[in-house]
Amino acid sequence: TQLLEQSPQFLSIQEGENLTVYCNSSSVFSSLQWYRQEPGEGPVLLVTVVTGGEVKKLKRLTFQFGDARKDSSLHITAAQPGDTGLYLCAGGPDNAGNNRKLIWGLGTSLAVNP
Amino acid sequence: NAGVMQNPRHLVRRRGQEARLRCSPMKGHSHVYWYRQLPEEGLKFMVYLQKENIIDESGMPKERFSAEFPKEGPSILRIQQVVRGDSAAYFCASSPTQTVSLHFGNGTRLTVT
Numbered sequence: 001t002q003l004l005e006q007s008p009q010f011l012s013i014q015e016g017e018n019l020t021v022y023c024n025s026s027s028v029f030s031s032l033q034w035y036r037q038e039p040g041e042g043p044v045l046l047v048t049v050v051t052g053g054e055v056k057k058l059k060r061l062t063f064q065f066g067d068a069r070k071d072s073s074l075h076i077t078a079a080q081p082g083d084t085g086l087y088l089c090a091g092g093p094d095n096a097g098n099n100r101k102l103i104w105g106l107g108t109s110l111a112v113n114p
Numbered sequence: 115n116a117g118v119m120q121n122p123r124h125l126v127r128r129r130g131q132e133a134r135l136r137c138s139p140m141k142g143h144s145h146v147y148w149y150r151q152l153p154e155e156g157l158k159f160m161v162y163l164q165k166e167n168i169i170d171e172s173g174m175p176k177e178r179f180s181a182e183f184p185k186e187g188p189s190i191l192r193i194q195q196v197v198r199g200d201s202a203a204y205f206c207a208s209s210p211t212q213t214v215s216l217h218f219g220n221g222t223r224l225t226v227t
Contacts, residue, residue: 033215040221042118042218042220043205045215045217048215099147099209099214100147100159100170100212102159104156104158105156106156
């Protein structure tokens with residue numbers, strides 16, 4: 001069974017700090033997606049990475065897919081209270097890319113304090 | 115440009131009652147997915163539907179749970195004879211094809227008393 005482990009489970013930081021959260025697996029994924037879920041809302045897709053070693057930037061957020069396509073990281077620079085939320089990663093296990101086959105991590109709950 | 119609409123946002127049912135959760139996908143999306151979320155379990159896939167067809171219900175319990183996506187109207191997730199263990203947040207997502215990124219609704223939080 002393919003699993004995605006996210007760490008840390010909880011993270012509380014002050015505004016302006018930098019942070020990195022991780023999404024790890026012993027299995028290879030054809031793609032990996034990152035979502036942010038705010039309290040009381042549904043997950044919102046941030047980025048999809050598909051190539052080993054790929055780095056994508058979205059303003060202050062930097063996403064990296066490991067060379068072996070088994071892990072990924074999300075780095076946030078100068079965190080703001082608006083970054084608060086649950087960060088979920090989801091891995092696509094096969095090249096068909098079927099959404100229903102996505103493997104979901106449990107998420108990292110981030111709180112950015114003003 | 116409305117996103118995925120789910121209602122009700124909150125639903126309270128007593129044990130043994132029926133729960134009906136509705137989902138209207140984004141305009142132009144014909145693929146609908148239902149998920150259940152609990153803090154200790156994360157997001158769990160339940161069922162995948164296209165208009166008038168259930169494509170994959172491998173994540174949905176065989177008993178008491180059913181789903182439909184009629185030609186007209188929203189997709190419905192129906193839970194009969196609810197039990198306390200059914201309490202969770204249920205999310206619907208839609209996509210224009212089965213391989214393009216998911217768009218989630220804001221969920222229905224079901225509480226069974």
